[in-house]
Every structure is written in C-alpha cells, then in structure tokens.
Amino acid sequence: MNLSGVFPPIATPFDADGEVDTAAIRSNVARWMRADLRGIVALGTNGEAPLLAESESDAVIAAARDAVPRDRLFLVGTGRESTRATIDASRRAAALGADAVLVRTPSFFKPRMTPEAFVAHYAAVADAVRAPVILYNYPAVTGVTFTPDAIARLAGHANIAGIKETSTDASEIAAYLDAASGHDFAVLAGSAPSFYAALCLGVRGGILAAACIVPRLCVQLFDAFNAGDHATARDLQRRLIPIASAVTTGFGVPGLKAALQLAGYVGGPPRPPLHAAPVEAVRTIEGALSSLREFL
Amino acid sequence: MNLSGVFPPIATPFDADGEVDTAAIRSNVARWMRADLRGIVALGTNGEAPLLAESESDAVIAAARDAVPRDRLFLVGTGRESTRATIDASRRAAALGADAVLVRTPSFFKPRMTPEAFVAHYAAVADAVRAPVILYNYPAVTGVTFTPDAIARLAGHANIAGIKETSTDASEIAAYLDAASGHDFAVLAGSAPSFYAALCLGVRGGILAAACIVPRLCVQLFDAFNAGDHATARDLQRRLIPIASAVTTGFGVPGLKAALQLAGYVGGPPRPPLHAAPVEAVRTIEGALSSLREFL
Amino acid sequence: MNLSGVFPPIATPFDADGEVDTAAIRSNVARWMRADLRGIVALGTNGEAPLLAESESDAVIAAARDAVPRDRLFLVGTGRESTRATIDASRRAAALGADAVLVRTPSFFKPRMTPEAFVAHYAAVADAVRAPVILYNYPAVTGVTFTPDAIARLAGHANIAGIKETSTDASEIAAYLDAASGHDFAVLAGSAPSFYAALCLGVRGGILAAACIVPRLCVQLFDAFNAGDHATARDLQRRLIPIASAVTTGFGVPGLKAALQLAGYVGGPPRPPLHAAPVEAVRTIEGALSSLREFL
C-alpha cells in the first residue's frame, strides 16, 4: 500500500436536524478528489467520530466510499476504547470498502496504557481485520503516546502499515522513523504546521486538517519537497501555518467547519457538546484564507 | 433524593468468554447490599463503562437493578461524548429503573469544553431525562474540570441533584460546596483517600471504589463522622488509604478486580486493552487487605 | 520546637528606588505581632526571595528579627538550588537569629530530583546547620514533590522539624502525616483555602499568605478547630477563601502587596520581572476585603 501523499481527514456534515448529511459527504468528497490528493480519511478526530453512533459511522463510510475513486486510498478511523469494539468497527469498515483502518490509541484508562498493552491491542486488531491497520497517535488529545520500542515491535507486523503521528515534536518523529527503519512501515505527519519538517525527517506523507481547506497548498508543498525544492517547500509551509493552526489548535472542529463553509464546501454546525465557532474565530479564519484563494 | 451515604461504584464482571456475567453482577450486588450502603453505582469508570457496547450496558443495568432493594439508591453512569448519545443512554437507564444518572464530563475535544459548553450539555441532558442527573467530574482522567461558576449555574437546575467530585483537592471541593450553597445540590466525594477531609468540608457522602472491597470500613468512617467522632473517623481514614490507593491510582480497575476476587466477590479479568493485575500487584493488595478482614 | 499556630509568610517591601525597605519590614512585623500569630516566615515565596541578592536577604532577616519578640517563632526561607548555597544561607540565617530555616526543594534539574537526591540534600543541610530545618514543598511552582517514603526517611532526622506542604491535595497531606507518624515532625498547611481540611487531617498549623492580610481570621479558624468547634471553623474557612485565592493563585505576589496596602501595611511594588497588580485585580481584592474588616 502506497501511502505517499496528502490526505484530508474529512469533516462529517450534519443537516438542520443534526443528522449525518450523506449527500453533503458525497459532494464534499467529490470536490476534494479534484485536487491531487492521495486519498481521504473518514471518521478521524476531525470527523467528530467520538460523537457518532455506530450506525452513523457506517453511513458515513458508505457515503464517502461511493465518492472516492478506486485509484485513491480510502482510510477510515475505527479506534474505540475496547479491543473488541475496535475489531468490530474495523471489520465493518473493511466490509464497507475501507482500504485501511486508522486506529487511535485507547486512552481512557491512561495509566494502564503501557507499551505492552498497546502492542497487544494493535496486534489483536491487526490479526483480526483483513484491511491494513495504521496506528494513530495523538498525545495532545489522548494523554498517552507510543514509546519508540512499541513502534519497533509493531512495525514488523505484516498487517500494520504505518502510523499517523500527530505530535509536532521533531525528536519524537525522528525516533519513530528510526524505530521503524528496515520495516515497510509508513510514518505520516498528522499536523500541517510541522509537515515540511516531518518530510525532511523522512515521513512519507501527511493526514492534515488543513488539506480539507487548502488541498492544493499541501500537495504543492509535498511535491516541491519531493522535487528537492526546499526553498519553495519552506515558503509554502510558512503560508500554510496560519490556516492550519486556526482549524486545529486554534478553533478545533468548529473552526474547521467554518473554514469549509468559507471555502465552498458544506461545513455546517458541529454536534453538541461542540458549538459553532464564534464570530471572531470566523473572522480570523477568513483573514487566514484571504491570501490563499489559489489553493482552495 | 437523599444521597447521604456511601456507594460502591461496582465492577462489571466478565465470564470466561469475555461476555458480561449478569449472574455475577446479581450475586455481587446482593452481597454489597448486606452492608449499610446507601446504594450502588453501576457503569462508572470502575464498571469499565467505556469498554462496553450499548446493549451490554443495558444488560448490566437490568441485572443490577434486580438486585438493589427499592429502599436503596441505584445510580447508573450514562455519560457519552455527544450530548445526544448521553441523553439516549440516560433515558434508557431511567426506563430500566435507574434512580438517577451519573454523567461524566465529555472530554475528547478538551479545548472546546468551556464552562458554557458544560452548562449547555448538562442542561440539555437534565431537561431531556426524567431521572435526576448527577454531574461526574474526574479531572485526572479527563483533563477537564468544572469552574465553580459552572457549578453555581448548574446547581440551580431542578433536575440536577449533585456532583461526584473525584479530585482530592480540598480547595476545589470547598469551592464547589460554596458555589452550590443555597441549592439542593449534593457534593459527593469520589476518592476514598480524601473521604474524611471531604466530609469535614461538607460533602454528603461518597462514591468510593474502596467501598466495593471494604464497604463496612467506609460506612463506619461515615457514621463516625456524622456522630461527631472525628478521632475515630480520622483513624479509619488512615486505615482506608492503602487499599483505596491500590484499587485506584495504584493498579486501577485490574487492581479492583483482583481485590474483589480476594474479598470473595466475583472479580474476573478486565476487558482488553486492560489486562489482569500483575502478581506483585495482587500481593500488595493482599497485604493491604490482611488487616481489614473485619470490614469486608 | 512548638510549631502549632499560624504564621504569615511576609512580603518584602521595596522603596521608591527598588531597594529593600527595612523600616517598612519592622513596622509591618510589629503590626502582625499584635495578632495572636505563632510567629512569622521571612524570605518565603511571598517574600520574593528568589529575586533578592544574598546581602539583601541578610538585611531582611536582620530587620525582621528585630521586630519579632522572643516568645514567637522567627522562621526564614533559605532554600537555594545547590546544597552548598543552601547550607551557607541557612547558617547565615541562623547566625542572624532565625529560630528555624524553611528550605524549599531544589527543582531546576527536575528529572534528577529523585527521593534519594532529596534525602541526601536535606540530610546534608540538617547536619550542617544548627537551626532546625523545615522542608518546604510547593509542587505547583517547582514541578517536583516528595514521595511519602522520602518524608518517612527525613522525619526521623533529629534536626528536621517538619514540612510546609503547600499542595491542597488532601490525599497527599494525609500520606505525609501518615509517613511521619511516630516522629516529632510537624506538617504545616501552606495554603489557606485548604487550611481547615488540613487541620482535620492533623496538621499542626499553617503558613498562610492570607495571614498577612487577615491574621485574625486565620487565628480564629485555628482556635475554633482546636476547640472542637467545626461549624465555626468551616464557616471561617468559607469566608477566608476569596481573599486567600486572590493573594495566591489569583494575583500572586503583586496581589498580596496590593492587599497589604489596602489593609494598612506597607506593600509597595514587587520587583521586576514582577509588576504591580492591574487595576481590576486591586478592585477584586478590595471586594474580597470589604466583608473582612474585623479580621485585619
């Protein structure tokens, strides 16, 4: 599985009644597919996956699958707190057409989430599911992380394809790359503000919230880097930071949805307890987008 | 609703196939009811609630409800990440006979969990559910907390009965008590190591993991305090700390289940990614229990 | 050494040129001594000790010593990052008349501050200095803390008299008391918002920033507790919290100095990089003080 490239972790639009809007998913995905993205990720953090019922998750997967051509990759977030629910969700996603599943670290019982617990959890999932498994590390949200040693042990599993590393810590990214060296294991950047630095370190691509809004900026950065044009890549990285920060650390999913709306996609309201981005946030996002119209 | 007293937040036993063991729930609860506990809490953190499917949650509720006499209180954890799923779970619990629902703070989207988001979330749940709602704050696990101002606003809601405050911070407990003064709103201690201190500050009772193991010790502490016998209460508190720490911060749910087994209840294995407590943990717990046989 | 009672950790006033104002120290201390305080602490955190030169520290000690009658206790903060500098400062303080020295945990090299490092550090200081040593734990500021085991080992040292525990965690306070039981070792509360809870748990007194402002409120709380009058103690605790929070977590040393000025002491400006409390802070403090005039 060739994971090299840029993936937007797509938002889940809701209609006026708060229900999943599958038509909007299809139209949004169709538009994303006009950019040279490697594929998409459905049901990640930005897809408000923790706020969806299991049946809603299935509906999102089915709708998005429809709209992703077979030469692109369709990744689906299936992490749950229990190993058995993760396996169940992953099997359903695979049956519905996911090319790979992206499994966030369980984290509710933080002090118990030792390297051994993670290795056992991911091995069990990878053994039980036909689709390749991609680890998903998001320490700022979960409060847990992988040791490099756990990465080394999991990178050798035949059905584990890589990791989305959302931390922006260059030292940790380098440690994971080192731990996985010699294995067919792709480290993917999970944060747009450090995408270029992560590419320098050796990651193969990125799953970037900002790629929902300015996919062409992310793809051009990726292409410039691969062409050895560091000056252009660094410059594009600099231009990417304000909008990337606004739709993640700055205003979160509500910010992402407001930005989608401004960029001509269907964003819509987030699901409570999330609330729509406040007016000033929308204005900040508009400002960040104003100089990036060419990349929408 | 009189919440004064001690409640064990009961474990969820699984059978050899990893399925919910409803017979064990009934027998465990029946035994707890022989102590002078105010009631029980099902599906809290110690009940591994985040690891159960919705249908399993319902089975746990039904089994436990059967075993709790009507003159005791039967509280059920129903917190989910989305407001709508929380309402749905709370309504089902009420329909299955819960006397009140205990709703943990949503926390996945931490930076968005403002006081306003919490007030809106809990007001929506309390408006939509017939059973009284008890807030559940567990900052060490969730990474979010209530401001005293949020407590003050929620304490006045007619269908919000109180809070389980799991933090051991005397300053925060005092601030919540102060914020709620003038309202019919019960602050309950959620940590056994600070139960006596919390009683001094004015909490009405406690939901204490240690009460699963040594219910009589917790009840005697509570009674001594209420009788004005601070010396005895303080001494019982001191005796309570080692076992209380072992089954929470020390070894977590696996420790609680090992302790249950040692105390003659059905404990059984936790559900992966949790794993059984290691041998040394079991030995530590045995040590802590050896001088507490009279309180089992 | 009888440490039972209330101690204000006094501020260090500076004159218009930013120099230590020894006359103001004398007049402030003289006024504090009119309340039934057990003594004072000079050169604690609230004394801006980390901002003073060694020669200035000596001047503060000399001035304060003058103003403290011999039947009260005069404690002096002498913690430095190195063991040798701590010994040197402690010896100088003892020579200048300190009844005991209060030694904050070194913390700059956090990951190296193991229980063993602390035990060696404090034993070396206690061995080298004639005046009794009081440990000073302030985890919220230093990022390090004592394990109960370290307390147990230090509590037996003949020249270690106790600890100022600034954390408000009832569980940690209880663990320290338990670790020190059987030794002549006084645990003193270091935070006014949890003073009453800490007294319930068994601390012998308190070193409380709020006692600089409302000494009589703190002393009455202490006396009520010792008279077994929990209701009064709890009520006084509740009245104490707003001003106590304002001069510590709320507005820090600048808040304390503003409050001193409002209460009729010499407060004056803090030393840069600290800056005077902003106008709104002063207003909040005024509000908190308005109902406490009787305790000034």
Place this chain on the structure above:
Amino acid sequence: MNLSGVFPPIATPFDADGEVDTAAIRSNVARWMRADLRGIVALGTNGEAPLLAESESDAVIAAARDAVPRDRLFLVGTGRESTRATIDASRRAAALGADAVLVRTPSFFKPRMTPEAFVAHYAAVADAVRAPVILYNYPAVTGVTFTPDAIARLAGHANIAGIKETSTDASEIAAYLDAASGHDFAVLAGSAPSFYAALCLGVRGGILAAACIVPRLCVQLFDAFNAGDHATARDLQRRLIPIASAVTTGFGVPGLKAALQLAGYVGGPPRPPLHAAPVEAVRTIEGALSSLREFL
C-alpha cells in the same frame, strides 16, 4: 554578530573539594577549539549555572574567555530570576569579555510571566548591557515559553541578537522564525535530536549539549546541510540521537559529565543535589559513543 554554526554549552568541572576547576575549564575549551565550532557557551544549564555562586560564575567566565580565540564567539549565560540581578550578571560577563549574553527566561513566578513581563524584562536587560542579548527558552525545564508575538516584539530590539530555542517542537520553531522574519535575529536550535529538522526550518545554528562530546558530528551535520546534502545530514542526525538523548533528557548533567570523561575531557562529579550518573547510565553512554569515535 554571525551566530551561524555550532556551539557546545560547556560543563563546569569541579575539583575533588567541589570547587570550580579553572585549569580544567581551560584545557577542555582548548580541546573544543580544535574542532570547527563557531564558539562556546559558558554557564548554561549544562554548566550547572544555577548551582554556582556569583563569584564562581565570574571565575568560570574568566577562565573560559582565556581559552577562546578572538575569531570564535564566547557566549555566557547570565539569566537570573530578577531583572536587576540579570542586568548585573550580564554587565559583569560583558566586562569579563563575553561576546554576547544568553538570558534564560525567569520562571519562578510562572503565572506572572506574561508576554508583557518578558518583553519588559528583556528590553530592560538589552537596554542596560553593552553586549548583545540572546533569549534562552527552555520550556521543559522552566514551564514558561515565549508567545510568537513576544518574539516579534523583541526581535526588533537593536541589542537583541537571537534566541536559543530548546524545545524540539517543529511548530514552535517555525512560529518563532516566522515572527522574527525581517529582523536581524538568529534562531538557534537548542536540542541536538531535532537539529537537522530545525536547520530545514531555517535556524542558523545550534547550541547543543552533544557538541561537547561529538563536536565533529554536529559540525559535519551542519556543513552537510549547508551544502544542500540532505541525505548526509539526515543520516548524521540519526547517528547523533542516541548520544544526544543520553546527555540531556536521559541522564542530564551527570550524563554529560560522564560522557565528557569517557571522551577524554575533564568531566568530574556534578554539584549536589546533583549526583554522579549511575553505573548503568555510564554503560549506556559508552555504548552510544562506541560507534562515534571518529567524531570525538
């Protein structure tokens, strides 16, 4: 001032009596100067600066100055908690021949260390001292950090030359570079494990503990990067990580001193409360060094 290049933040050796060993400083520095380093930093964190008396600091500066040729840069750490002590130490360092002073953020009164407080502090120091000022940010140790906005405001000061950014967060490094763009302000990497990533982002050089041990490895990495040879730079970065981690996050100053000894410098014991690295740490360091003999 051309800060492009690699600087070791040198250790402070102590003799058998625990006194500063100025002869060892001279011989160590003379040996470092045989590598193509841009200069050295004395009295940084690795120089145990917080454990030295003011007179000892002066002795270290004088000894090191002697051994640094005039075509290299001699930087001296002079940060203190108070603005006035920082100015005083900086003036003394300048008088003793420092080419620039490196001023760590004050941090004891953390919640008061607002962007405004930092801007005022650094402007006051830069105004009062003849030598150029370099900011020094070390959030993992201090618990405080600069906002990009504070960097933007300070970067324009005529006497502020740059920043040592010790965080390994690629997003923060990028934000500082962006904030300072348009000013003559050098961002220097402060962590060897992220040196290459930081160079990609645009930093001009590095102050790296690992450069005390394997100066030629750091310099070759720097040169390869500047020659556009990313493959070599990335490979050298990978080889650098184990020893770099061992002498910082792994075993701290005791690890650095053990490594110095193994590499043929005078390391010697750290000053209490620091203690010599344990045997296993020394063995780990030996292992990390075994394949790097060519770079010593």
